[in-house]
Amino acid sequence: MVTIKDIAKKSGYSITTVSRALNGFDDVNEETRKKIQKVAEELQYYPNAIARRLVKKGSNTFGYIVCGLKRGEKHSIVQEFLSAIYDFANKVGYEILIMTVDSKKKSPKSYLQFAKEHNLSGIIVSGITTDEPYYRELQNSEIPCVLIDLVADNINVGSVTTDNYNASRDVVTYLYDKGHRNIAYMNGKANASVSMVRYSGYVDRMRELGLKVSMDYVLNGDFSEEIAYQEAREFLQKHPEVTAFFCASDLMAVGLIKAARELGIKVPEQLSVVGFDDIPIAEYTSPPLTTVRQDFYQMGYEATQMLYSIINKQDIPHIKKLSYELVERSSVSMV
Amino acid sequence: MVTIKDIAKKSGYSITTVSRALNGFDDVNEETRKKIQKVAEELQYYPNAIARRLVKKGSNTFGYIVCGLKRGEKHSIVQEFLSAIYDFANKVGYEILIMTVDSKKKSPKSYLQFAKEHNLSGIIVSGITTDEPYYRELQNSEIPCVLIDLVADNINVGSVTTDNYNASRDVVTYLYDKGHRNIAYMNGKANASVSMVRYSGYVDRMRELGLKVSMDYVLNGDFSEEIAYQEAREFLQKHPEVTAFFCASDLMAVGLIKAARELGIKVPEQLSVVGFDDIPIAEYTSPPLTTVRQDFYQMGYEATQMLYSIINKQDIPHIKKLSYELVERSSVSMV
DNA sequence: CCCATAATTCAAAACGTTTCGGATAATCGG
DNA sequence: CCGATTATCCGAAACGTTTTGAATTATGGG
Known part of the structure; x- marks a missing residue:
């Protein structure tokens, strides 16, 4: 050397x-x-960047903690985040160190350890749920950090999410306008922050519109295609009066549609379905899925940008809600 | 601190x-x-990992260079690689540093600089094409490195790919057995190593089977859905005698199918289509795509494992060809 | 009770950089 | 021609570890 x-x-x-x-x-x-x-x-x-980093105060490095990265995922959300984080980091001359944490096995390192060990300037966290030990640790972080899809109330930690609440409300409104009155809801992971927010958007808007929201009408698909499929199969047989389904993720919508097809229920003629996310698949299902588009790249980008601001002590809002778009395809019909 | x-x-x-x-x-x-x-x-x-790394000989860090990471990708290949690399790295206690390189803008850093700066133990490279400056640099690398989807002939550099040649041949055979004789081929990026290999598999097998392979029958879709669509639109009108199309990627197959549909050509009744990759979308297109499944996770895992072996001076083969699987769905019919 | 061996502990050098405070030489204003 | 700037340069300390080689203490055998 x-x-x-x-x-x-x-x-x-x-x-x-x-x-x-x-x-x-x-x-x-x-x-x-x-x-x-x-x-x-x-x-x-x-x-030698290592020697340099040792002596310099700041490391000029972002940490990115990604929870639940695993093989065979049917969306590319993490990839979008990554792409965005790198784009921003390259712009400001930062490097990135990634740590993956598996919610199943208890991780050997705490996020704090990770940050301190590497002298990180700040960290971005995605995919975390409220039941993980990390969540509590994050709440009183001394290190600048921003959470994606999860809000916190610490001055050092920012958060960026899609405006899930209003997106949810808009979907209900949209379905209502199409004449639907019996609208069921398929929720995601109970411990995911977004699930709760989307759920309350659904409930609130339903009530405002004077529609009944019975607990029977909300299922839990755990963000899984398979579980959604199982749940839906059972539900659809019992509730022929339901004409529309709002799913908190596209994947669950896909599972739902599969269940419907197997039961001989035609989508969208007999059952309208709206998803959430707009993952690539959504465009190719039959029928193509009407869904709420989240811009994951933008999410990652804004998160990194916010982190950068926090690191540099800029006084900016610590909560950012991104806009969404209701993409109309063919899984919804008038009733 | x-x-x-x-x-x-x-x-x-x-x-x-x-x-x-x-x-x-x-x-x-x-x-x-x-x-x-x-x-x-x-x-x-x-x-402090930085101080530690400075003094220790090896850094216990893999570098991962990912070329062409960008937003809005319709597959999650990089994500699969990442997931695999991390799984292996966690197992052997290594950390990972990622560098992204954009083939458009000339990257500020050479891969060598990246490796030396960070004292990397070795690097993994994915997504590189033969026309990039990196390619030449890699050819005589002093640093252990393994390439995904690209073969090199240096002792320090290994490579792992799917057995593209035989996969290609198998597809031709498969189509032949279904009665097809006029089989066209949609190739990927000209400078991608896999394109050339798949192409020769197609050509060789065609010849062996006594089928004509005219240059008219091979298009170049550049691995792009849009370009494949354009090319196919033109081609299909001119060549109604073609009953089957082999595409070097699923995305191009999707573009092709779209073109066919617009021209009123029924898939698979009038035109059989086979893709390559088996990205998540493939399962949801209509008709669902018959394709060659590559296991990208395994690719990433084997690559990291090989890198680890090379770093530790183990005497193992430097070229690994992974098996594939022909997934039969509904885009091919007998003729 | 003494010497050899084993069990503990430590001081100092090393890793490759940046940076503080000063040193030296050159230039300039008067 | 002198004191003061200015332009260049440099020695040494610092960053937080690991590691080498040796020092110290305890243990045991004879």
């Missing part, structure tokens, strides 16, 4: 001067700089 | 002893260790 020392030796200058020359300080003669740069090039010198 | 020094001070032992106690060396009294651990806990001490 060729170090700054080698360059100093070969060029005849001191370590200090070499460092300053290479880092563009202006108290070094241009000619000297040229010479040093030449030597650096000849020797194929690359500054 | 609480350091090892603080612990030394508070516990009354030397820095050396603290370090050795915390790292489980056996030349420290168990009682001492207990005490030191207690102090460490009280002070919420977390060893």
Whole structure:
């Protein structure tokens, strides 16, 4: 490994001067700089980021903690986040260190340990649910951090989510306008923050519209296609009066549609279905799914941007609700 | 930041002893260790990984270079890789540093710089094409590295791919057995290694079966749904005699099917289509796509495993071809 | 009771950088 | 020509660890 020392030796200058020359300080003669740069090039010198990070105060590194990353996922949400985080990080010259945490096995490291070990400037967290130990730890974080899809009430932690509440309300309104009155709801993971918010949007709007919201009408599909399918199969047989279903995720909507098809219930003629997320699949199901589009890339980008602001002590709002879009495809019909 | 020094001070032992106690060396009294651990806990001490990495020879870190990560991707291949790489890394106690490179803008860093800066033990590269500057650089790498979907001929660089050649041949055979004789081929990016391999599998098998392979019958969809759609629209009108299409990716198959539908050509009745990859969408298109399944998770896992072996100077084959599976769904019919 | 061995502990160097405070030489105003 | 700037340069400390080699103490055999 060729170090700054080698360059100093070969060029005849001191370590200090070499460092300053290479880092563009202006108290070094241009000619000297040229010479040093030449030597650096000849020797194929690359500054050791580790040594640098050790001595510099900030590490200029974002941490990204992704919970529940696993194989065979049918959406690419994490990929979108990643893409966004990197785009922003590249823009501001930060690097990224990722930690994955599996909710099943208890992780060996706490998020705090992760952050401290690596001297992280701040961290972004996605995919966490309120029942994980991390959640509590995060609540009183001393380290700048922003949560995706989860709100917290600490000054050091920001959050960005889609405006789930209003999105949910809009879906109910949309269905109502199409003439539906018996609207069931398929909720996601009980411990996911978004589930609760979407649920209350549904309930509130239903009530406002004077529609009954019986507990029978809300199922729990755990954000899983398979579970949604199971639940729906049972439910649909018992409740032929239900003409519309709002699912808290596209995947569950897909499961639901499969159940309906198997029971000979035609979508959308006999049953309208609305999903949430607009994952790639949504466009290709039959019928193509009407759903609420979340822009996951933007979510990741805004999160990183917010983290950057928090790190730099900028005074900005710590809660950001992103807009959504109701994408009309063909899974809903008038009644 | 609480350091090892603080612990030394508070516990009354030397820095050396603290370090050795915390790292489980056996030349420290168990009682001492207990005490030191207690102090460490009280002070919420977390060893600084940066300092550690600086002094240790190996960094115990894999680099992962992902080319062409971008928003709005309709597959989750990178996510699968990531998931796999992390699973393996967690198993062997490595960390991962990711660099993204955009083939459009010339990247500020060479892969070598990236590796040296961070003292990486080795790197994994995915998504690279032969026309990128990185490709040449990689060819004579001094640093252990393994390429996904690209083969190299350097002892330090391994590669893992699906057995694209045979997969391609099998598809042709499959179509042949279904009675198809005029089989067209939609190729991917010209500069992607896999494209060439799949292409030759197609050509070789066609010839073996005594089928003509005219240049007219091979299109280039650049792995893009849109381009494949455009190309197909033109082609299908001119060549009604073609009864089957083999596409080098599912996405292109989707584009192709769309074109066919618009031209009133029924899939699979009038045109059979086979894709490649088996991305999540493939299962939901209408008709559901018959395709070659690649296990991207396994690819990532094997790649990391191989990298680990290379790093540890184990003598293992540097080229790994993964098996595939022809998934029969409904986009192919007998003729 | 003494020497050899084992069990503990520690001081100091090393990893590759940045940076503080000063040193030296050159330039300038008067 | 002198004191004061200014332009360049540099030595040494610092970042938080690990590790080497040795010192100290305890133990045991004879």
